[in-house]
Structures are given as C-alpha cells and as structure tokens.
Amino acid sequence: MTVLEQLRAAMGQAGVGALWVSGPANVRAVSGFTSGGDGKVLVLEGDAILYTDARYTVQAREESALTQVIARPPETYQDAAERVRGLRVGFEAEHLTVARLEDLRAHWDAELVPTRGLVERVRLVKSPGEVQAIRGAQALADRVFAEVRPMIRAGVRELDVALALELGLRRAGAEVGFDVIVASGPRGAMPHGVASEKVIEDGDLVTIDFGARLRGYHSDMTRTVAVGTPSEELRRVYNAVLEAEEAAVAAVRPGVTGGDLDALARGILERHGLGEAFAHSLGHGVGLNIHEGPSLRKGSEDVLEPGVVVTVEPGAYLPGVGGVRIEDLVLVTETGYEVLSRTPKERL
Numbered sequence: 001m002t003v004l005e006q007l008r009a010a011m012g013q014a015g016v017g018a019l020w021v022s023g024p025a026n027v028r029a030v031s032g033f034t035s036g037g038d039g040k041v042l043v044l045e046g047d048a049i050l051y052t053d054a055r056y057t058v059q060a061r062e063e064s065a066l067t068q069v070i071a072r073p074p075e076t077y078q079d080a081a082e083r084v085r086g087l088r089v090g091f092e093a094e095h096l097t098v099a100r101l102e103d104l105r106a107h108w109d110a111e112l113v114p115t116r117g118l119v120e121r122v123r124l125v126k127s128p129g130e131v132q133a134i135r136g137a138q139a140l141a142d143r144v145f146a147e148v149r150p151m152i153r154a155g156v157r158e159l160d161v162a163l164a165l166e167l168g169l170r171r172a173g174a175e176v177g178f179d180v181i182v183a184s185g186p187r188g189a190m191p192h193g194v195a196s197e198k199v200i201e202d203g204d205l206v207t208i209d210f211g212a213r214l215r216g217y218h219s220d221m222t223r224t225v226a227v228g229t230p231s232e233e234l235r236r237v238y239n240a241v242l243e244a245e246e247a248a249v250a251a252v253r254p255g256v257t258g259g260d261l262d263a264l265a266r267g268i269l270e271r272h273g274l275g276e277a278f279a280h281s282l283g284h285g286v287g288l289n290i291h292e293g294p295s296l297r298k299g300s301e302d303v304l305e306p307g308v309v310v311t312v313e314p315g316a317y318l319p320g321v322g323g324v325r326i327e328d329l330v331l332v333t334e335t336g337y338e339v340l341s342r343t344p345k346e347r348l
C-alpha cells in the first residue's frame, strides 16, 4: 500500500473524511515535497492537495505528484474551505499551533477533530528506499568517525572534535543531523552534553553522539572512547553499559516491544548497581526525524516490525564522575536485526 492508501485507511478508523497535515516531516512523507516546513497537505478521500507558496513553484512540481495549489494564507484556507465544507476534518494536534487552529476555524465550515500520530504510524515502517537513505547516512557517519578518531586525545578541545565531525559530514555531502555531543570527563554525566570548550584530559572517557542527515534521513550513533587509562570505576561502568547494549541489540526482532528491550537493558544495569544512573529511555525510531516512533522506553507497548529502524543506546551517568553511552542504529529484519552502525566499540 502507498503512504496515501495507508493514511486513508487510518483516517477511516479515526472517523475523519479529510486530514490537514501540518507537521513538516509528515508533509514531506505524504507529498514528497522536501521543504515540508513551508507546505501543508489536505488529504481527502479522492484527492490530496499540496499547498505551498510561490517560492517553491518549481521545486514542488519537481518533487511532488500531488495536486498543487500555490497560495499563501488566507488564500490557502479559502481554497481548502471549498473542499472540506461539511466534513469531519482531522488536524494534527501535535503539530498545529492554537493560532493556526483558530485560522482554520475562522475559514472552514467543517467539524475540526484533533488527531494524533496518524502519519507518524504510517512512517514507522520504512520503505526500501528509506532504509537505503538511512543506511547511506550511517555509512557516511562511520567513515567520518574513523577519520576523526585519531584526534580524540588529551589536549584537544571537545568543540574541535565536533567541528571535525561536522566538517567531515558536510564535505561528504550530508548535513549535520543534530548538535554533536562530545562530553568528556565529568561532562560525560550529561546525556546531552553538546561539545564545549573543555579540553580532553588523560584518563577521560569521551562520549561522542552524532549523526548525518542524507536525503532527509538521519543516522544516529554513540561511541564512548577512552583517552589514556580511565579509572577502574569508569571501566566497570563502561563494561556494564556495553553488556546492556549488546544484550538489547541481540534481542531485537519482530514482535518484541520497546518496553521489553528497555527492561532487558535496564535489568542488566540494575544488576550492576547502575539502574538510577540510566537516566533516559533505551532508544527511539529514526527516519525523517531524529526522534520518532517506535519508543524503546519503560512500559512501551510499541511492537517492532520488519523495516523499522531504531537506536539502542543505554547509558550510565554519574554526576561529578563521568558517564558512558553506547549506541547502535539497528534495522529490524524479517528474522531479527541488522546493525547499521559499523564503527567498532572499544573493549576496556
């Protein structure tokens, strides 16, 4: 089934005859238009209309097969008003601001119904082309990491490591997927410790979490590397996180839930006395957004299916001491899993 066919089935289940799609990644997924932030899509039973403005006339024609209306609000809303009169129209509660909802209410003679996750659910399972883009983004990130790895040593600033990674990604034709995390020594206790001016020191563990964006699709990987000889405590923490990560990756297969995988990794870290130190969820889906479904968190009932791409990224964070995170990008296959991130992990 195409994206639109799947979406129309979901709309039927949600009881709406039309859907106003406004989330940028959702607009892109439904229309193919790569500037989703400057577009909206109205999905109807027999048509789907991409609304964007005159800056994108040529681009929209090149990228999208949908019916196109080049207009700016309020003309956009006026055009759509004719098409939605008397319908129950879903809007994306997670993406539409209150101000824009008021605009729709002012222009449309239709029942507006909040919906959640209709397009996101269709986006969960990646097409072969999407998997190819994610695979390509990760392969490129692996190559860049290998180039930059020798410069991660004592005396180098975290932000110089980040800059080298960013430059490598850009040179290779990708975008930087998100702010590069380089967290060394005690800064490693911050799960989102974006690179700072701190100078890496002998004995530091350095957590590096970065990703490429290629043709709109993300990669995501974390490696924690040792500079010199870290303390015995840090090496113990590293090995506990590695054990949890490898066990969770090995358990990835169709049918398992995000909650099962989180519980497996969390249980291992708890047995090492690091349950409290694992301050976030095990992982998340990756695609047009760096964070998307399914969720690999405590209690998640999201079921993994072939074609889903997730991260597995347990961590342990000890304020004042440091931290460790190890993350792989994993494709769920018919029979199990394939690890897309190929950068070797350190054995300490």
Ligand SMILES: CSCC[C@H](N)C(=O)N1CCC[C@H]1C(=O)O
Residues within 6 Å of the ligand: 178, 179, 191, 192, 209, 220, 221, 222, 280, 281, 284, 290, 311, 313, 327
């Ligand atoms: C700001 S994007 C961060 C990407 C990273 N790999 C990631 O997803 N996480 C790092 C800490 C936990 C997890 C998160 O939930 O943000």
